[in-house]
Amino acid sequence: MKSGGFNLPKSQSAASRLAQHTDRHPGITRQAHHHVHTVLTPFIVTTHTISVNLCLVIFSRLTCIILHIILFSFPGSSNLNTSSSTEVSRGVAVEKLDSVKKWGINTYKCTKQMFSERFGRGSRTVDLELEAQIDMLRETKNKYENILRLATALINHFQSMVQTQQALGDTFTDLSQKSPELQDEFGYNAETQKLLCKNGEALLGAINFFVSSVNTLVNKTMEDTLMTIKQYENARLEFDAYRSDLEELSLGPRDAAAMVRIEMAQHEYQIHRDKYERLRSDVTIKLKFLEENKVCSLQVFKILWHLSTHGMLISSHLIFNLGYL
Incomplete structure (x- = not known):
């Protein structure tokens, strides 16, 4: 039978064949599951540590993006020497950029310190x-x-x-x-x-x-x-x-x-x-x-x-x- 120029498959689907194989050979299937679990367990443990560092990296990247957006959102940032008003805009932009930059660095350091304390890798001052x-x-x-x-x-x-x-x-x-x-x-x-x-x-x-x-x-x-x-x-x-x-x-x-x-x-x-x-x-x-x-x-x-x-x-x-x- 044909449909739209394509031959319909007469054989069973891969999922059906896998189900039949599981029913016929349950011991082999359990061994395969055990092998997969043994291989993936160290990967899962390592992923937990990597995810913390990945969060910090993503946060740092987002901070850089925010800095660029704020820098180029001020009028006259592409032509800073045309007039006195552009100089004022440039001064405001630089001041805002410096403020956001300090905030981003401070937030990044504090987030890193908080994760380090939570996972027992950093020390904290205690009174x-x-x-x-x-x-x-x-x-x-x-x-x-x-x-x-x-x-x-x-x-x-x-x-x-x-x-x-x-x-x-x-x-x-x-x-x-x-x-x-x-x-x-x-x-x-x-x-x-x-x-x-x-x-x-x-x-x-x-x-x-x-x-x-x-x-x-x-x-x-x-x-x-x-x-x-x-x-x-x-x-x-x-x-x-x-x-x-x-x-x-x-x-x-x-x-x-x-x-x-x-x-x-x-x-x-x-x-x-x-x-x-x-x-x-x-x-x-x-x-x-x-x-x-x-x-x-x-x-x-x-x-x-x-x-x-x-x-x-x-x-x-x-x-x-x-x-x-």
Whole structure:
């Protein structure tokens, strides 16, 4: 049979023949699979390492492409000496190019350092005491956020109770006026509910003050400190990246060109070291002030909470002992 000038094959497809061969010779097929697995396993392990380096190379290439795009995107870049406006454009282009070039180099070095640390091939600067304080701050922030949620829920429930006591006291007052035979009993209960409502409002005010203080502490003071910590961690990564670069250059040849590169690397290393130490000092100071602020806020709240709770308990004790309820 012919179709469109081509002879249709009468034999089975390659896939069908392979399936039949597998059914007839299962032992040979398993040996072939084992052989393929043995050959490909080292290749897969090596590919994992190569992929990391390949990512870095691709990132470097993309950075170069971005630099070229930015350089030629400014008007007048092809004819820089025609007029004063072109000179201005040229200056802007050079400034932008230099800025993006520095960003690309810095990002490349930091990415390389991050991969090196993650895969255990690079060293990192560690301040054990400061990092322990940072971990403690993050843990404390999570606990305070939970306290904030619980205290907010307590306010909602307690406010409903105080409003119910207020409404109940008004109802008892109305009944005492309309029921002369039970005027004293309804009157006592009305006064009881009003007293409980008054002390409950005082306790509610203390809880509101506590929530406001904790909210400021968590969402402003702690958050500001964590932002500084984030800057410090980025500065630490940059410092280690330039430190590793300087160490790598120092182990290489010492010809004239290499000495120039080492001197430039030493300069960049010093800049990022100063930045790292400055931010580390800022984090240490903010952590100290944060601890002092936290202690002062909680001490004031403790006094208010104790006084309002004590007043409410005393009034409740007197009410039940006098038999108002």
